[in-house]
Amino acid sequence: MTRISLHVNGTAVERDVEPRTSLADFLRESCALTATHLGCEHGACGACTVLVDGMIARSCLKFAVMCEGREVVTLEGLADDALSDTIKQAFHESHALQCGFCTPGMLMAARDLLSRNPIPSEDQVRAALAGHICRCTGYSGIVHAIILASRRLIPVE
């Protein structure tokens, strides 16, 4: 076991973890933060995407011990985030989710894209989602939602 200290959703957390424990398992099992979903555990589906020091990261590919001293934010930590609220509302209105399993990762990817590129083209949206699997929607609603959120954040004349 290794003792790690980090911030999770703004709260200081100190825990003993096995060196092999992934950040995803740490968040889900040690911190009871189950919004972060595991769809493949090999970095392909994107459902486990979280923020580490403000950058999106696949929590299944990162060890918890790599996050010593870092700031980790999960979907639970974005409950009062205005940008996320706009995206979530757009997801709701665009029927961008069906079973909901991919949704936390999709929201993270959408937020990351719009914070870097507030007015993305459809191709840019699709490229930003290229590492995220949704089995239900066929992506159309998700793409629509992100463009809708973008328009609401920066109204075009």
Next chain:
Amino acid sequence: MSGDAHSSGGWIGASLLRKEDARHLAGKAMFVADVRLPGLQDIAFVRSQIAHGRIVSMAKPAGAESRVFTIADFPSLHVLEAGPELDAFRQSPYPALASDKVRYVGQAMAACVAPTRALAEDLAELVQVDCSELPAVVDAIAAMSPGSARLFESWADNAYITRTISAGDLSRLKDAPIRLRRKFRMNRQATVSLETRGVVAHWDARLEELVVYLSTQGGHVMRLGLARALGLPENQIRVIAPDVGGGFGGKNRLLPEEIAVCAIALKVGHPVRWIEDRREHLLASVHCRDHHYDLIVSADSEGHLLGIEGDVHIDAGAYALWPTGSFMEASMAAGNLPGPYRIKALSVNTFTVATNKAPMGPYRGVARPGACFAIERLVDEVALHMGIEPYELRKRNLVTREEMPYNTVAGLKLDTGDYHDALDTAAAMVDIPAVRRRQAERKPGEPRIGVGFAVYTEQSGHGVVEWSKRKSRVVPGYESANVRMLPDGSVTIHVGVQNHGQGHETTLAQIAAHELSLDPSQIRIRYGDTATTPFGFGSFASRSIVFAGGAVGTTTRRLAEKIRLIGAHFLQADPKDVRIENGHVISQSGSVAFSEIALAANIRQEMLPQGMDPLLDMTGTYEPTESAGVFSYGTHAVVVEVDEATGGVKILDYAVSEDCGTMINPMIVDGQVQGGISQGIGTGLYEEIPFNAEGQPLATTFADYMMPCATEIPTVRIAHSVTPAKVTEYGVKGVGEGGAIAPPAALANAVADAFRDCKASFNETPLTPRRVWDAVQIARAGAAS
């Protein structure tokens, strides 16, 4: 895509935004892996590394004997009979953990329990397994040759069942002016729900019952299977399906791991959990498709299709899954080969074959993607042979509106619709003349483009008649609903179907809102718990809106009638002079709120009409007035670009013209169509689990199993027609599967169209760059020689 909440009060047909979204968007959903119970431990399985072998020994690691389980630890566990109730269907006993033999790579052999999954996997690595390897059976057609190795020694050959389906006058076929023979193959893939399978089970000592959290499409039926396997009465098993992250058919079978986890829970005295990982999912969850067709199509000189003859092999894998196995694949494949065409003769030998691969189960579309691929490719091949537009050949053969209801040669009753209109609409959407102009103007070196069509039907709402005909072990002929108005006038409805993304909490509330003239926000739909819901079969076969929609509608209607009677009593009016509106019973002189009526019905019985039973609580079942099924249908039209140098296919335009009868929520219908097509494109272009000669699967991660993402799947343009069904409530038909049926056929036809100058044939899915390139080289070599 529509998205505005509807406020006019006409709830049937409103694109109401979904009630289930909020918890998912907040990260507050609960999937099986999110269930937390004190003392919970994880399970990891030891799985077979070989495709076929006899187990010589399995040794538990010293000191861990009480945490490692093999089938020998469960002498009283029953093996379930699975497959249709036909004597000709051979039994393939599938134990919860392998007993004497292993028959596919990934078959569960032992289970290890530890405080974490990582520790359980450590333990699994220490289990010593010794198997003597047997020859692997990996090709479904070769498996039927007399010399083939046998999966089950007591069987005379490797077929679960062999049947010939023959109908109509076959004598005209052999002298038909056009006779083309083609072979088609739709390869094996996985269902790939993004949430994998999962079970959490524990014995509740107070209630003396086994509580099973299960990611399933139908908890009641799974409980029946678990009860039989475990030897427990059903009233001592409670199955809870919380949020279920997609199923697509794959979660509609009881798999051995699920039985094993429950059996372990009964032994160890603390909660146990198994969450399938993605490798396990691709190895050992339900596999699907894997159809092989060798067919001759006959047509007259005007291109009227006369008949289809040939063989269909279904590679069904090593075992039949409870309850019904995959036997419907063969009969549905053969039965759907005539498609929506006026084909008068059919003679197909079907072989459902056991191979050393993971067992086959249902996947969105069940058999019809393969059948549609075969018939729609044949239509295009006849058109190519005659030198006419495939669109035109379809026009000559499609059943017309006037001919409906039309009994196909295979015995399906196509009930309502206008297939010609769907084809015309899709053709107009992709603009065939414009595509032909672009093809003509193409300069050397530019990518080729092609346009392809596929017409499909989607049987839904089929009940007793159809499932009995199929000799199904479970006959899902009805659905049920319990409708309760509580003392304050709010409504809770319990149903036996299982939402796993379809939006039932919204659509079923819309139906109840329509019947009660109430806002859907005051109606809560509950499901997924055998302790609280009436018996139901679950969600599959595009059945939920027909059956559960009907059950909610008819039961709520009866409740509304009782409300109306009480209201009339309150208003001292004749019941025929009062109506229900906006949460009130209204007469000419006054109105009374549901809340007052509900209060009386629940806690003030003395206020009710003389002799009336208390409570506003009704349970009802529903089946359509005819149970042979109602058919949704449509035409898919796709324009593709093909890179000649690589064989890579890119979709430029995808248009659908479809009719699923009355739409309860058009936004959700569009979502089903788009999502279904996405999966159909996966089948058509990307997804495949190949096996080598030793029966080793070659795609066990998302690195080698290609899943389509947002960069591969276009936004589909959808046109709707609405021809209400005649035998269902509100005229609804199912819509869950249709999207997945036609894309492989439409895509292959489009790629073939791009290469029609060299008459290359594209008859195997997925159409990987390699297969496309090979097909072109073969055609050119053939033309050159």
